[in-house]
Amino acid sequence: MLKYLFLGVLMIFAVSEWNVLQALVFVGSFLFIFSLGGGFHFNNLSLGLGVDWVSYILILLSFWIVALVVKSSQKISDTYNFEILFLFTCVALLVSLIMTFCCTDYLLFYICFESSLIPTLILILGWGYQPERVQAGIYMLFYTLFGSLPLLVSFLLMYSVNGSLTFNLAAACSSVGFVSFIWYFCTFFAFAVKLPMFTVHLWLPKAHVEAPVSGSMVLAGVLLKLGGYGMIRVSSMFLGVGREMSFGWLSLGLMGGSIVSVMCLRQTDMKALIAYSSVAHMGLVLCGLMLFSLVGVGGAVVVMVGHGLCSSCLFCLTNMVYERVGSRSMSVSKGLLSFMPSMSLWWFLLSAGNMAAPPTLNLLGEINLIMGVVSWSKSCFLGVACLSFFSAAYTLYMFSTSQHGKYFSSLFSCCSGQVREYLVLMLHWLPLNMVILNQVCYYMCS
Structure with a gap:
């Protein structure tokens, strides 16, 4: 389990490259799919970390959603709207979610559970619309x-x-x-x-x-x-x-x-x-x-x-x-x-x-x-x-x-999708x- 946590930490060093970070998150999700295909009873225990079938599913969902978040936020990179800080916030959120779903101690779970609030608050306050x-x-x-x-x-x-x-x-x-x-x-x-x-x-x-x-x-x-x-x-x-x-x-x-x-x-x-x-x-x-x-x-x-x-x-x-x-x-x-x-x-x-x-x-x-x-x-x-x-x-x-x-009369033409x-x-x-x-x-x- 530690190798996937280290993968999330290593993503911090790739926050300056938008496409590289996208590829790393997708690769991490695919590696996680094929690594834990056996039975789950909090296996791969190490330093208070482990997974069962519920946490395995939710960690995989976290990898996948964060990768799609970076992919769908391309406009932040195109407009140079603090894209490095945005990627750092996404990686910090991913690491906190992985820690939350794989820890086996209630106190560590509480700390990681509450820490996920901070990157989310930064996303709302930093890149919100109004x-x-x-x-x-x-x-x-x-x-x-x-x-x-x-x-x-x-x-x-x-x-x-x-x-x-x-x-x-x-x-x-x-x-x-x-x-x-x-x-x-x-x-x-x-x-x-x-x-x-x-x-x-x-x-x-x-x-x-x-x-x-x-x-x-x-x-x-x-x-x-x-x-x-x-x-x-x-x-x-x-x-x-x-x-x-x-x-x-x-x-x-x-x-x-x-x-x-x-x-x-x-x-x-x-x-x-x-x-x-x-x-x-x-x-x-x-x-x-x-x-x-x-x-x-x-x-x-x-x-x-x-x-x-x-x-x-x-x-x-x-x-x-x-x-x-x-x-x-x-x-x-x-x-x-x-x-x-x-x-x-x-x-x-x-x-x-x-x-x-x-x-x-x-x-x-x-x-x-x-x-x-x-x-x-x-x-x-x-x-x-x-x-x-x-x-x-x-x-x-x-x-x-x-x-x-x-449709609204002020709209004349538009790209139907990229x-x-x-x-x-x-x-x-x-x-x-x-x-x-x-x-x-x-x-x-x-």
Whole structure:
């Protein structure tokens, strides 16, 4: 595991060469694919670092998304907008994410978990579009820090009780009582903010709207997955309280996801709509993680990966429209089917992925989540049905409003897309639709 961490550190010395750094990140992702093909039980342990199947998937996703972030931010290099500092920030973010997903100690995990906030804040404040990016950065900073201090206190208390902070060695808190409930809430609240859970999600739309394309892609692609990953790591510590709180988490996830889905139907900003849709998807992921079952956790991980690829690509598409039209408002940037006909195919493919149409990873994950939630309690069927229906509704609303109609009268001619942009879209779409073949072959062979 250390060799991939060293690879991330060595990328710092290539920040002066844009194309070289792109190639290094892509090569690192391919090397990581072929190096750990065996079974995962925190193998390759070294200096408190190791991977299992969840962290392996998320590290690979981090490599891939950061490589596509650099590829899609070519305009920063063309305009000489502090491109070396931008590359350094991306590499620092990648190293912090690799450390977060491969560490096996709770305290080290906390440090790396919080350190990923700093490069993201620099991306938003340094390369954002409008003066309101300062307010968006403050929202993100204080929402995250508000939950981080109770998490640190929880880990220190865990060490005083168990004498160890190593994953799977710290003893579980199986008792159910008021103290256990407070301890459980302090531990999970930081991850719920990062997920983000409904009621603590307001920082996400603000951050997305003001962030550059790189910040939006990283937020949607990887950083939202830190909350789910943290819940997976600490849920085994609170089995007793977790079982008692499952109904509350599932109710909040389904109800919040349905409410946010309805809110998506009245959005006029493309990035705000995609950001709110991320909250709706993460509501279903929260339900799967709180089921304490293999079907729920497996489905949640698959949805997290599928959402990371699909939502990141949608933000990339929105940025391509913004660079040509000069606005993200759907009342201004409508009629794109006539204005950019070649790009409309990608809008259709990614909209289909966002509503979990076959053959995307989102479909596989949502099938597992729906089966897990409904088998846990049949009373959750109505919430799942509302969430799935409105998810398709706001996706169709986004596609029809942006692609159909008469385009803005001040637009006369435009390039329908560059080869670099189509390459970025293809590299998002291929894993989203081809990885599902692995599961299909597994079921056919078994």
